[in-house]
Amino acid sequence: MNIAVYGAGSTGCYLAATLLLADLDVSLICRERIKRSIIDNNGIHISDYQGMSQSVMPTKMITAIEQTTNISAHFDVVFVTVKCHQIKQSYPQLLSITHANSSIVFMQNGLGSFDDAAHHLPDRKCYQGITPFNVLQLANARFHKGTEGQFIWPRCQHTLQISHAMLQRGLSCQLHDDMAAVINGKLLLNLNNALNAICDLPIQAQLKQRPLRRLLAQAMQEWLKVCQQTNRPVAQFTKVPPNWVPVILSLPNGLFSMLAKSMLDIDPNARSSMWEDLQAKRLTEIDYLNGAVVKLGQQYHVATPINQRICAAIKKIEQGETVDISQLNSNRLTD
Numbered sequence: 385m386n387i388a389v390y391g392a393g394s395t396g397c398y399l400a401a402t403l404l405l406a407d408l409d410v411s412l413i414c415r416e417r418i419k420r421s422i423i424d425n426n427g428i429h430i431s432d433y434q435g436m437s438q439s440v441m442p443t444k445m446i447t448a449i450e451q452t453t454n455i456s457a458h459f460d461v462v463f464v465t466v467k468c469h470q471i472k473q474s475y476p477q478l479l480s481i482t483h484a485n486s487s488i489v490f491m492q493n494g495l496g497s498f499d500d501a502a503h504h505l506p507d508r509k510c511y512q513g514i515t516p517f518n519v520l521q522l523a524n525a526r527f528h529k530g531t532e533g534q535f536i537w538p539r540c541q542h543t544l545q546i547s548h549a550m551l552q553r554g555l556s557c558q559l560h561d562d563m564a565a566v567i568n569g570k571l572l573l574n575l576n577n578a579l580n581a582i583c584d585l586p587i588q589a590q591l592k593q594r595p596l597r598r599l600l601a602q603a604m605q606e607w608l609k610v611c612q613q614t615n616r617p618v619a620q621f622t623k624v625p626p627n628w629v630p631v632i633l634s635l636p637n638g639l640f641s642m643l644a645k646s647m648l649d650i651d652p653n654a655r656s657s658m659w660e661d662l663q664a665k666r667l668t669e670i671d672y673l674n675g676a677v678v679k680l681g682q683q684y685h686v687a688t689p690i691n692q693r694i695c696a697a698i699k700k701i702e703q704g705e706t707v708d709i710s711q712l713n714s715n716r717l718t719d
């Protein structure tokens with residue numbers, strides 16, 4: 385089975401290293417800077433907040449698909465790990481490197497990008513997968529997992545084979561039959577990406593502040609309302625069912641830290657991928673996260689004022705303006 389990780393950056397390099405450690409045949413399709421960094425540092429180095437640390441040297445790294453020979457229809461499985469807004473440009477290349485029985489697994493957060501991909505690649509088996517944990521790209525080809533979780537993939541012939549190979553090496557992933565519920569449940573957590581980026585604090589420090597938790601709880605309540613209204617299933621990612629998460633987040637600090645130990649048991653430096661995007665002055669995925677909640681809210685007549693303010697704030701920051709998180713409690717950002 386020939387596997388490719390298309391767009392190996394933070395999550396993609398972590399995924400590629402994990403699959404290589406399971407002795408699978410993996411090619412990285414990545415930028416020249418990533419390839420150079422991996423070569424200069426003798427491999428990909430992955431670590432996690434519980435002390436795991438492993439290294440692996442990929443032998444196949446492709447930076448220019450058009451100039452690579454024997455790659456046409458070569459891959460049986462492609463994990464796509466580019467950002468949501470980079471998916472559109474990938475269709476011709478994804479078509480050229482796969483065949484009719486290939487599985488293409490899209491690993492993006494949020495809603496919108498997968499539907500577009502499945503629509504544009506009708507001759508391929510397209511699936512959605514999820515990275516439930518945070519990966520921070522550090523210097524020297526190091527990729528650090530800062531929160532808990534395992535890769536989640538749809539159950540299909542290829543992922544069953546991959547899961548088996550991983551298990552034999554003491555590694556694990558989760559296979560699900562209902563990826564739509566998983567995506568909706570992950571979006572609930574990703575509503576924090578923007579808030580985390582705006583408050584400019586590590587997630588753990590952010591969660592210790594009740595006003596910041598309450599903002600997140602309100603954003604989550606709006607999404608849960610949309611899900612209820614549209615009969616969308618929401619998978620559980622936390623110790624408590626999705627509907628309880630905003631309730632727990634709204635509790636006073638003492639009660640919250642007693643009841644939400646696992647939420648706080650993360651790397652003290654972990655931040656959201658949107659924080660990373662803003663630091664690097666990259667376009668964010670706001671339209672696919674809080675923006676998707678707003679869009680569905682408008683469609684199904686559910687009010688989403690907090691998510692609207694969050695979107696407006698991120699758009700301002702993308703344009704170089706500064707935003708104070710306290711402004712989210714007023715209407716000023718949507719004016």
Ligand SMILES: NC(=O)C1=CN([C@@H]2O[C@H](COP(=O)(O)OP(=O)(O)OC[C@H]3O[C@@H](n4cnc5c(N)ncnc54)[C@H](OP(=O)(O)O)[C@@H]3O)[C@@H](O)[C@H]2O)C=CC1
Binds near residue numbers: 467493
């Ligand atoms: N980072 C995280 O902790 C988490 C991220 N996610 C989700 O996973 C998805 C991927 O995020 P993440 O891994 O952070 O993204 P990254 O930006 O770190 O990685 C994507 C990489 O793909 C490269 N790329 C883009 N287009 C191509 C192309 N055509 N050919 C080769 N390389 C390409 C990008 O380069 P360039 O920057 O030059 O465009 C970048 O290096 C997102 O939807 C995100 O929300 C989910 C859970 C956690």
Ligand SMILES: CC(C)(CO)C(=O)C(=O)O
Binds near residue numbers: 515518573577655657
């Ligand atoms: C794991 C999590 C929720 C961390 O914020 C994430 O998905 C991200 O940063 O994009």
